[in-house]
Amino acid sequence: xxxxxxxxxxxxxxxxxxxxxxxxxxxxxxxxxxxxxxxxxxxxxxxxxxxxxxxxxxxxxxxxxxxxxxxxxxxxxxxxxxxxxxxxxxxxxxxxxxxxxxxxxxxxxxxxxxxxxxxxxxxxxxxxxxxxxxxxxxxxxxxxxxxxxxxxxxxxxxxxxxxxxxxxxxxxxxxxxxxxxxxxxxxxxxxxxxxxxxxxxxxxxxxxxxxxxxxxxxxxxxxxxxxxxxxxxxxxxxxxxxxxxxxxxxxxxxxxxxxxxxxxxxxxxxxxxxxxxxxxxxxxxxxxxxxxxxxxxxxxxxxxxxxxxxxxxxxxxxxxxxxxxxxxxxxxxxxxxxxxxxxxxxxxxxxxxxxxxxxxxxxxxxxxxxxxxxxxxxxxxxxxxxxxxxxxxxxxxxxxxxxxxxxxxxxxxxx
Numbered sequence: 001x002x003x004x005x006x007x008x009x010x011x012x013x014x015x016x017x018x019x020x021x022x023x024x025x026x027x028x029x030x031x032x033x034x035x036x037x038x039x040x041x042x043x044x045x046x047x048x049x050x051x052x053x054x055x056x057x058x059x060x061x062x063x064x065x066x067x068x069x070x071x072x073x074x075x076x077x078x079x080x081x082x083x084x085x086x087x088x089x090x091x092x093x094x095x096x097x098x099x100x101x102x103x104x105x106x107x108x109x110x111x112x113x114x115x116x117x118x119x120x121x122x123x124x125x126x127x128x129x130x131x132x133x134x135x136x137x138x139x140x141x142x143x144x145x146x147x148x149x150x151x152x153x154x155x156x157x158x159x160x161x162x163x164x165x166x167x168x169x170x171x172x173x174x175x176x177x178x179x180x181x182x183x184x185x186x187x188x189x190x191x192x193x194x195x196x197x198x199x200x201x202x203x204x205x206x207x208x209x210x211x212x213x214x215x216x217x218x219x220x221x222x223x224x225x226x227x228x229x230x231x232x233x234x235x236x237x238x239x240x241x242x243x244x245x246x247x248x249x250x251x252x253x254x255x256x257x258x259x260x261x262x263x264x265x266x267x268x269x270x271x272x273x274x275x276x277x278x279x280x281x282x283x284x285x286x287x288x289x290x291x292x293x294x295x296x297x298x299x300x301x302x303x304x305x306x307x308x309x310x311x312x313x314x315x316x317x318x319x320x321x322x323x324x325x326x327x328x329x330x331x332x333x334x335x336x337x338x339x340x341x342x343x344x345x346x347x348x349x350x351x352x353x354x355x356x357x358x359x360x361x362x363x364x365x366x367x368x369x370x371x372x373x374x375x376x377x378x379x380x381x382x383x384x385x386x387x388x389x390x391x392x393x394x395x396x397x398x399x400x401x402x403x404x405x406x407x408x409x410x411x412x413x414x415x
Contacts, residue, residue: 112223130227132234205237
């Protein structure tokens with residue numbers, strides 16, 4: 001989060017929670033932090049669910065409001081409907097009423113299903129889906145050691161087995177293990193492989209052909225989903241994930257199954273993609289490029305700043321928008337998942353496709369034109385289709401990114 005703010009032109013003064021709590025226990029210490037806050041454009045609380053006296057933070061929010069400094073908090077998870085261990089303090093579902101992170105001007109969480117409950121508890125809530133770190137969202141070639149560890153596996157799951165008993169992750173993990181046996185691997189802190197982070201996570205994702213994800217309350221209409229969706233795709237992995245309408249809207253068609261509880265449907269989706277390495281790689285590259293352009297924490301910070309009403313370097317968020325495929329009847333859909341066996345356009349016409357993009361205001365006024373004219377990549381060509389136009393809203397509200405795929409006879413002269 002800090003690096004995303006800095007990338008967008010902000011200077012970030014980080015206060016560690018322990019330092020703040022230990023110092024602000026006294027009125028003089030609280031005054032020290034209040035003085036630091038008076039010169040800031042925003043005070044953002046990133047939640048760790050630490051057990052500390054809430055009055056300390058509530059008093060600090062009061063200082064900020066008196067000084068006219070906006071306050072916000074972010075925790076890209078959900079709270080309602082979830083419990084906590086009995087000895088860990090307040091139940092998770094009660095935190096919106098009890099935790100001081102919810103008493104700020106703007107609260108951002110990944111729970112897009114509970115607006116009425118947040119309003120009931122007096123929380124000014126904004127849905128902010130999870131994302132992937134922009135500085136770690138890239139393909140990294142696995143090492144020989146990575147391949148020696150993971151090449152034996154065909155299917156993987158990244159996460160603890162018993163996390164949140166409210167949904168049956170343990171049953172899903174056990175079903176995968178029973179189905180794929182020695183070809184299945186689970187990676188988490190409670191396994192022999194341990195927790196994998198950073199570049200090692202990217203290399204791991206790139207080595208196992210198919211990863212499987214789950215998500216709490218993964219009904220198709222839910223607007224909550226796990227961060228493993230964008231994490232896996234953004235870091236170079238291939239993920240089969242429960243079908244969610246919200247993700248359809250964000251990335252288009254993606255490898256999935258529905259309903260969440262239907263294990264046979266899950267196995268069918270996994271087996272379909274295991275058997276089509278070419279189509280799997282095409283899908284992986286397409287979705288990875290879209291995630292890296294539109295669903296990193298740079299995009300999410302831009303969305304937050306738009307909501308709060310603060311400025312940032314907008315042009316740094318502009319990125320080429322990945323062309324989405326469209327079924328115009330020229331190719332066969334396989335397995336009902338909408339993915340082609342091969343290219344969608346005639347190879348002989350590939351050199352006559354080009355693209356352009358520019359940033360517009362809602363009224364159509366062009367405020368930035370990169371002047372870019374160039375060849376599409378092979379993957380973009382494969383998903384272009386014939387005479388395909390793509391007009392999409394981006395995270396740059398109230399602006400949009402306009403991206404067009406043009407045939408040779410539609411090119412405008414470039415001076």
